[in-house]
Amino acid sequence: MQTEFSEKFYLDTEGLSTLPEKAERLFEHQISNWKLAAGGYQSLLSVEIKKFEFGNFTIEAHFNPGRIISSSAKVDAKSINERPCFLCSKNLPAEQKAVMAFDNYILLVNPFPIFDKHFTIPTLGHVPQLIKPEITNLLTLSSLLGKGYSVFYNGPKCGASAPDHMHFQAGNSGFMMIDSDFAELSKSNSKIIFEDAEVKTLFVTGCLRNFIAIESDNILKIASEFELVYNFLNENGTEEPMMNLICSFDGSWRLLIFPRIKHRPTYFFEEGEKKILISPAAVDMGGVLIFPREEDFEKITTELIVDVFKQVTFSDDDFHHLAEKMMASEKG
Numbered sequence: 001m002q003t004e005f006s007e008k009f010y011l012d013t014e015g016l017s018t019l020p021e022k023a024e025r026l027f028e029h030q031i032s033n034w035k036l037a038a039g040g041y042q043s044l045l046s047v048e049i050k051k052f053e054f055g056n057f058t059i060e061a062h063f064n065p066g067r068i069i070s071s072s073a074k075v076d077a078k079s080i081n082e083r084p085c086f087l088c089s090k091n092l093p094a095e096q097k098a099v100m101a102f103d104n105y106i107l108l109v110n111p112f113p114i115f116d117k118h119f120t121i122p123t124l125g126h127v128p129q130l131i132k133p134e135i136t137n138l139l140t141l142s143s144l145l146g147k148g149y150s151v152f153y154n155g156p157k158c159g160a161s162a163p164d165h166m167h168f169q170a171g172n173s174g175f176m177m178i179d180s181d182f183a184e185l186s187k188s189n190s191k192i193i194f195e196d197a198e199v200k201t202l203f204v205t206g207c208l209r210n211f212i213a214i215e216s217d218n219i220l221k222i223a224s225e226f227e228l229v230y231n232f233l234n235e236n237g238t239e240e241p242m243m244n245l246i247c248s249f250d251g252s253w254r255l256l257i258f259p260r261i262k263h264r265p266t267y268f269f270e271e272g273e274k275k276i277l278i279s280p281a282a283v284d285m286g287g288v289l290i291f292p293r294e295e296d297f298e299k300i301t302t303e304l305i306v307d308v309f310k311q312v313t314f315s316d317d318d319f320h321h322l323a324e325k326m327m328a329s330e331k332g
């Protein structure tokens with residue numbers, strides 16, 4: 001299944017040693033040689049933005065018509081089975097090039113960007129989107145890309161438009177509101193659930209989407225703390241608990257876990273006037289809500305934003321309950 005495609009698929013990165021350098025060369029190459037990507041990044045210049053201030057944090061709404069395919073993607077099993085996988089190397093457009101990222105992950109330029117620099121990081125093989133066996137790879141990719149990027153993950157049932165093909169994404173840091181809001185939120189809106197010399201786990205509330213933050217400079221510690229959270233979220237389930245992850249690295253890791261209860265809010269399924277096409281994933285959890293249709297962008301209010309988050313993320317009660325269970329177990 002692996003590397004059955006031509007060597008021409010890989011961009012020449014001779015002379016470059018770090019992943020950010022290779023990513024930069026790939027990006028420059030693709031916007032100069034691939035019309036679709038050039039158009040995608042050109043269209044970012046006309047994205048309209050509305051800012052909503054909520055005291056100690058901010059949510060932005062972006063009108064980004066380039067995202068219509070992803071936001072409205074059919075991700076039921078039947079639709080997925082019937083379409084050619086757009087992350088499999090054999091199905092990629094001839095103009096699309098890759099660089100090796102790490103292990104069996106490759107870096108691709110996302111031609112339908114949200115970020116100024118937006119990469120998709122799929123595995124070479126066509127394997128399902130599942131985080132548990134891949135968490136260490138997420139952390140490693142984040143450290144290799146360094147402080148210039150956030151690396152993120154959308155669960156197969158809460159934002160991934162290719163739930164059948166394992167992939168992460170990366171975007172330039174500073175773009176998502178959480179990048180600048182986290183410092184204040186972690187001071188004023190958080191509760192420490194666990195802390196020792198090497199790892200700290202916080203529950204962050206009061207910012208529309210309740211989330212968990214794990215900070216450590218020890219990859220094994222952060223991975224095992226993630227597994228603990230995963231297991232608590234998965235107590236009764238056989239499938240992966242719904243979650244979006246945002247990881248950053250600046251000498252040490254910060255992994256944000258946004259537990260989810262629903263993929264899309266009711267507005268998504270309405271017809272006519274009542275319909276609002278919004279399909280929240282990691283970037284939305286990071287504080288940048290993506291609206292691909294202008295008629296929806298015009299309807300956004302503070303109330304709508306509050307309700308969208310309320311519908312798709314953990315309630316305060318459920319989140320506090322989770323925190324209590326975790327604290328009890330970490331003590332024991």
Ligand SMILES: [Zn+2]
Nearest residue numbers: 085088126165
């Ligand atoms: Zn595939």
